[in-house]
Amino acid sequence: MATTRQDAAPNPEWVLMYRGGLSRRKIAALAGVPASTVGYHLRIACAADPLLRAAHEEATGNGASRVTAQGRERMYQLVTMVQETGRYPCRNAESTSERTLSLIHI
Structure with a gap:
């Protein structure tokens, strides 16, 4: 029976990369392992560290900074x-x- 080596989860290097904004x-791809394996390690890390x-998200820039100038202008028009x-x-x-303003989803 073949045995497989199980590394301790979470992998600290992967956690640092994730904290730094890498998907x-x-x-x-960088580690040469399946994404599901990385996902497993990151789920454990996120459970241990709620922040x-x-x-x-802050490192990736995905958040409030995703507001575009065009979106902001449309919101001003609506207000x-x-x-x-x-x-x-009114849509009618x-x-x-x-x-078109009625199509804005807040």
Whole structure:
């Protein structure tokens, strides 16, 4: 019967890479292991350190910084319309600009 070597989880090197913003898939490619193995190690690490996911998200820049200038402008348009009319945009409005504003998901 063949035995396989089981490394202690979580792998500290992979945890550091994840904390630094690398994805599970990228870590797996660098380490030459399946992404599922890296995922297993990271699940254990995240259970032990509840702030690990937040550190990863901050390092990747995925968060509040994903707001685009165009999205911010659309939000300003929506707020202005609500302030001026006292109502939210309607999908059946005659105005094209109001109809498109009604499609914004907050």
